[in-house]
Amino acid sequence: MQINPYIFILPKTPTAIVWNYKNHKQYELNLEYSVRLTKLIDDPKIFDNSNPIDTQLLEAEILTDTPSPPINWGWDELSKIFHIGTKNIPCDQMPENADEWASIYLDHCTKTLSTPPPPDRIHKHKADTPLIRLPAPINLSENSLQSALLTRKTCRSFTGESVALQTISTILYLCLGHLNERANNVDESIAKGLEARRSSPSGGGLNACEGFLYAKNIDGLKPGIYAYNASEHTLSTVNTQLKTALGQVLSGQHFINELPAGLFITCRFDKLWWKYEHSRAYRMAYVEAGHISQTYQLVATAMGLSTWLTGAFTDNQVESLLGFEENNPEQVLFFVGCGKSDGQVICRELKSLLNNRG
Structure with missing residues (x-):
């Protein structure tokens, strides 16, 4: 058992947000779950199939029993999180043809346009200075x-x-x-x-x-x-x-x-x-x-x-x-x-x- 290499943890009182940036899923962990995850991070060998928290962490893919190949990445973790985290946009319904794409896109635009766009910017600094x-x-x-x-x-x-x-x-x-x-x-x-x-x-x-x-x-x-x-x-x-x-x-x-x-x-x-x-x-x-x-x-x-x-x-x-x-x-x-x-x-x-x- 090991910790999924594609997660990061964001403390956000009163919970910890565990973010799987590869599959675009987030989970909120309360204190009990956070403490257990911390122990598993320290020693993954203590994983217990009879512990419901452990099995839920595995089902959520926060833990994984599949060895992960090393990630070939030459920059720091932050750039890796951004690049991988913005791959493969989640899509509830993948269009199968142009007609379906047009319908989905039109619905998206209609929803977006239900609120006004941000106004054009006329810079407010030096307002006493004429354009x-x-x-x-x-x-x-x-x-x-x-x-x-x-x-x-x-x-x-x-x-x-x-x-x-x-x-x-x-x-x-x-x-x-x-x-x-x-x-x-x-x-x-x-x-x-x-x-x-x-x-x-x-x-x-x-x-x-x-x-x-x-x-x-x-x-x-x-x-x-x-x-x-x-x-x-x-x-x-x-x-x-x-x-x-x-x-x-x-x-x-x-x-x-x-x-x-x-x-x-x-x-x-x-x-x-x-x-x-x-x-x-x-x-x-x-x-x-x-x-x-x-x-x-x-x-x-x-x-x-x-x-x-x-x-x-x-x-x-x-x-x-x-x-x-x-x-x-x-x-x-x-x-x-x-x-x-x-x-x-x-x-x-x-x-x-x-x-x-x-």
């Missing part, structure tokens, strides 16, 4: 997508030269903006209130990701942090005090301090919670952020700028920079920036060290 109207985006129709795809690369050496506000306006609009060009291309399957369309796909069409502009050297825009309002194509002033170097909040990557502009990509988890109850939707948040990041890089590249991106940052410092309150359902997922560069993939400091070793 900043962005200039009209530049038409990139003559630029080659193939050229942008072939040219795009991650650079780590930026000159600090300023970037035009219209360039930033174009990048924001094509990455996060609600595209006016698609306003008349909405079919009957789109629920009221969810008609807005972006250039990147989004789980459930919810457009859960948002963006905060990091502005250090943008012509016509004071340095600071600005929330991008996708529906209006405007900026709300969030923070005009860039006292901390960008590299300091991005896990010490100080080679990027001269970056003139960037975008913190966030996700409104409350939008995903509204439609998708299962935690697998958490994966979709990062997928959407990845789509937006790639679009940002391609647009910036098409406009003659170099790009850099990272998922390494000190969350609480970034949240403070963005004015997030504790337990905010909007969370920071990624950062991508652009500017003029000498095209070096390796930063000057690292390149110097490598040259000296040679």
Whole structure:
């Protein structure tokens, strides 16, 4: 007898929640059951078929009499729990054909829409500061997508030269903006209130990701942090005090301090919670952020700028920079920036060290 390797225990007074994250089942154990399980964890050999608690723990698959093969996993337990725990979404009724899928999905959407979706976010910080109207985006129709795809690369050496506000306006609009060009291309399957369309796909069409502009050297825009309002194509002033170097909040990557502009990509988890109850939707948040990041890089590249991106940052410092309150359902997922560069993939400091070793 042994303890199932796919469980974790969450203390939640007055019970202990035993979570089998592989088969998506949870059990509440009172004190008597918790004490017995603790003894079995200490010594599984004391399992007793005549003990009703032991047999119930076995039936619930908290205990197992089948040896489990070693799990091939190179990261920590937390990442393993998340990945395995979001596999194989529980499904009471698996559709056997397209008609059944359509019926089940329609019922799900009808149930979801019985409650209103979370409202669009117009950032409340610096409410005394008027919205900043962005200039009209530049038409990139003559630029080659193939050229942008072939040219795009991650650079780590930026000159600090300023970037035009219209360039930033174009990048924001094509990455996060609600595209006016698609306003008349909405079919009957789109629920009221969810008609807005972006250039990147989004789980459930919810457009859960948002963006905060990091502005250090943008012509016509004071340095600071600005929330991008996708529906209006405007900026709300969030923070005009860039006292901390960008590299300091991005896990010490100080080679990027001269970056003139960037975008913190966030996700409104409350939008995903509204439609998708299962935690697998958490994966979709990062997928959407990845789509937006790639679009940002391609647009910036098409406009003659170099790009850099990272998922390494000190969350609480970034949240403070963005004015997030504790337990905010909007969370920071990624950062991508652009500017003029000498095209070096390796930063000057690292390149110097490598040259000296040679």
